[in-house]
Amino acid sequence: MDEAIYREHKGALIRYATVLIGPSDAEDVVSSVIARVYKNRQTLSDLDEPRPYLMKSILHEVIDRSRRAPSLPLFDQAIEPRDSRPDVFDAVLELPVTQRAAIYLTYWIGMTSDEAASHMGCRPATVRRYLHLGRKKLEEVVDRV
Amino acid sequence: VSDDLTHEINLALADLEWHAPPAPALRDIRAGGPVRLTAEPSRHWTAILFAAAAATVLVVGVATLVARNVGSSPTVVDEASTTSTTAPLEDPLAQLMGTWTVTSVTVRGTTTTIDAAAFIEEGRTPPQVTVFDDHIRGFSGCNDFAAGGPIGVAGGVLTIGGYRTITAVGCPEADVIAVEGAIWAVLGGEVQLEVSQETMVWSASDIEISFTRVDARSLAILPSWPMSVGRLDCGSDAAVTVDVPGEGSDAATVLRQVPGVVSIEGEGVPGTEDGFVWGLDESGTVIAGTAAGGVQPPVFHLSACAPSLGIRPGADLTGAVGTWVNRLGLGQTSASVWSGRFVELCTAQNDSQLRDLAVDVVNEHLSGATPPTPDDTMATLQVLRAAICKSST
Numbered sequence: 001m002d003e004a005i006y007r008e009h010k011g012a013l014i015r016y017a018t019v020l021i022g023p024s025d026a027e028d029v030v031s032s033v034i035a036r037v038y039k040n041r042q043t044l045s046d047l048d049e050p051r052p053y054l055m056k057s058i059l060h061e062v063i064d065r066s067r068r069a070p071s072l073p074l075f076d077q078a079i080e081p082r083d084s085r086p087d088v089f090d091a092v093l094e095l096p097v098t099q100r101a102a103i104y105l106t107y108w109i110g111m112t113s114d115e116a117a118s119h120m121g122c123r124p125a126t127v128r129r130y131l132h133l134g135r136k137k138l139e140e141v142v143d144r145v
Numbered sequence: 146v147s148d149d150l151t152h153e154i155n156l157a158l159a160d161l162e163w164h165a166p167p168a169p170a171l172r173d174i175r176a177g178g179p180v181r182l183t184a185e186p187s188r189h190w191t192a193i194l195f196a197a198a199a200a201t202v203l204v205v206g207v208a209t210l211v212a213r214n215v216g217s218s219p220t221v222v223d224e225a226s227t228t229s230t231t232a233p234l235e236d237p238l239a240q241l242m243g244t245w246t247v248t249s250v251t252v253r254g255t256t257t258t259i260d261a262a263a264f265i266e267e268g269r270t271p272p273q274v275t276v277f278d279d280h281i282r283g284f285s286g287c288n289d290f291a292a293g294g295p296i297g298v299a300g301g302v303l304t305i306g307g308y309r310t311i312t313a314v315g316c317p318e319a320d321v322i323a324v325e326g327a328i329w330a331v332l333g334g335e336v337q338l339e340v341s342q343e344t345m346v347w348s349a350s351d352i353e354i355s356f357t358r359v360d361a362r363s364l365a366i367l368p369s370w371p372m373s374v375g376r377l378d379c380g381s382d383a384a385v386t387v388d389v390p391g392e393g394s395d396a397a398t399v400l401r402q403v404p405g406v407v408s409i410e411g412e413g414v415p416g417t418e419d420g421f422v423w424g425l426d427e428s429g430t431v432i433a434g435t436a437a438g439g440v441q442p443p444v445f446h447l448s449a450c451a452p453s454l455g456i457r458p459g460a461d462l463t464g465a466v467g468t469w470v471n472r473l474g475l476g477q478t479s480a481s482v483w484s485g486r487f488v489e490l491c492t493a494q495n496d497s498q499l500r501d502l503a504v505d506v507v508n509e510h511l512s513g514a515t516p517p518t519p520d521d522t523m524a525t526l527q528v529l530r531a532a533i534c535k536s537s538t
Contacts, residue, residue: 003171007504008295010168011279018165019158027169034174079164084156092157107151108158110308135150142153 005044006034009051016055019104020062020097022075029065033057049118056121059101066097091141099134102127155312159289170489170505237298238278241338242507243518245345245356247272250327253351257323259286261357272324274356278504281305281332285325287316292332302335303347309333327352358518396435400424403433499523 010030017026033054037044047053066074074097081089092100098120105116106127113131117124246261264271264286274283280293290311297304309332316322331354336347345356397409406424423434493499503522 006171008279010171011277012293014168015162015165019161023164023166027166031169031174034169034171038175079161081157081160082163084160085153088153089157089160092154092161103154104158104162107154108162108310110310135154138154139150142150 002044005047005050009054012051013054013058016101016104017058017062020059020074020101021065023079024075025065029058029061033061052119055119059097059120062097085142087141087144088138091138095134095137099130099137102130103134103138106131152312155310159312167505238276238296239504239519241276241298241303241340241345242278242504243358244273244275245358247274247324247328248344248355248357250324250355251353252323252327255323257320259320259324272321272328274328283328285311285316285328286318286321288312288325290325290328290332298338301338303338304335305332306334324354327354396422399435400433405432496523499527 013030013033014026017029020026021029034044036057037047037054041047044050062074075093092103095103101120102116105111105119106113111119113124113127116127120127247259248261249256249258251257259272261271261273269286270284272284272286274281276296277293279295280291281296282291283289288311290309292305292309295304295306309329311325311329316325330352331347331349334349336349336354339346339348343358345358347354347356396411400406400409400422401424403424405426407427408425409422410425411422423431426432489502490499493502500519500523503519506522507519
């Protein structure tokens with residue numbers, strides 16, 4: 001059962017972790033979150049809604065790491081854009097992690113702010129504030145050319 | 146929010162997501178961490194090249210084995226033995242997993258036929274979808290799209306629920322517009338599904354989309370790996386990618402150490418990550434390539450064909466990590482991932498465990514490359530297992 005649950009969600013989790021902290025640490029973040037579930041519950045089957053719970057945990061794990069080592073960049077490995085504008089790509093990387101999470105969940109995943117809130121562990125109004133702040137920064141970069 | 150802003154943000158997010166590594170295996174997490182077979186690669190160039198050579202012997206040997214078998218059969222395992230020893234698939238979605246090229250779309254009675262071969266001849270990716278266990282991703286011939294959350298098959302119906310998203314590049318070609326419109330219309334909903342080993346048809350109200358399964362081996366093109374050495378084509382031989390320390394060196398110097406390279410060409414901005422260089426042999430064929438600039442930490446991702454590395458059969462396979470196998474479709478450059486997979490491969494107790502590994506390989510196939518089917522991967526893994534697992538039968 002646990003294998004099936006994990007298999008269903010692992011792709012989304014590793015992609016989300018990569019967006020939040022970068023490819024170098026994404027695997028470790030996902031491992032830490034899953035390991036913590038096992039430590040506390042012994043199984044993934046007890047989770048009512050695994051996807052929101054695990055994605056929320058990933059965001060909090062990344063925030064915790066950035067607080068523990070504020071001087072270290074979240075993206076410690078240089079990564080390159082493929083098709084996007086380099087300045088926009090860099091601007092997305094420079095967003096605070098909560099704003100990047102909100103924009104990823106709503107823009108790329110297509111969630112409503114209510115859905116994103118349940119995946120981030122905050123209120124919908126907070127998600128909308130993150131979106132507003134993040135969009136404002138990215139709009140400045142996009143409009144620069 | 147303007148369309149331009151949304152488009153640019155989505156492109157950046159797609160690029161960022163594209164760098165995702167394979168997810169760790171649950172059994173590794175529960176055991177306390179990923180399995181590591183070998184130490185970090187040596188920082189000495191010759192040692193790395195030796196490791197690459199050893200790895201390539203393995204790859205060439207396997208490629209030869211596969212090539213021998215491919216002549217008479219589409220896979221290296223005969224159908225009877227596969228059927229008798231492989232556990233039945235629990236999830237009907239599993240038979241859809243892999244990449245499918247669009248062959249035609251019919252919208253309100255008007256059919257548009259897609260000639261995938263023509264796209265490939267022009268160096269373009271044909272319209273296609275790749276089915277994963279939790280989402281679908283694809284390319285319309287112009288735009289990238291994705292949908293999921295979750296997907297599943299029941300009673301002949303494919304459900305692609307939850308979300309759908311697409312980039313917004315303007316596309317002038319009528320056939321591409323037809324494909325894009327038809328696919329976009331069914332993503333996020335349900336379609337009637339007809340599927341066989343080689344073909345798949347999605348039907349929904351007045352839309353019908355037909356696909357044919359992509360044979361990873363038949364493509365024989367180097368997928369767009371992160372450093373985009375797109376000119377490197379190793380034909381029927383294997384390509385190997387190794388990390389080469391770049392401190393105190395430059396890309397041209399690294400390439401000149403590959404036997405057979407007599408000239409260097411490049412493009413982009415030398416000394417930066419925006420540039421690419423490749424080495425040519427006397428006939429002008431590209432036999433190796435790498436990014437022109439270093440990355441942090443300074444490392445060159447050198448890709449080269451087996452013959453250009455002077456590979457001879459019978460070398461020791463010790464330290465064989467970090468292979469990137471061209472023909473076999475196991476697109477994965479990470480040495481640590483391969484180390485873990487070698488352990489899993491050689492300790493698998495039965496075909497069911499081997500199939501789990503095959504599904505992982507397909508799921509964790511590097512984005513941007515064409516994943517093989519689980520069946521093809523299973524066959525490849527069995528050949529690999531026979532080649533490298535000494536104690537296995």
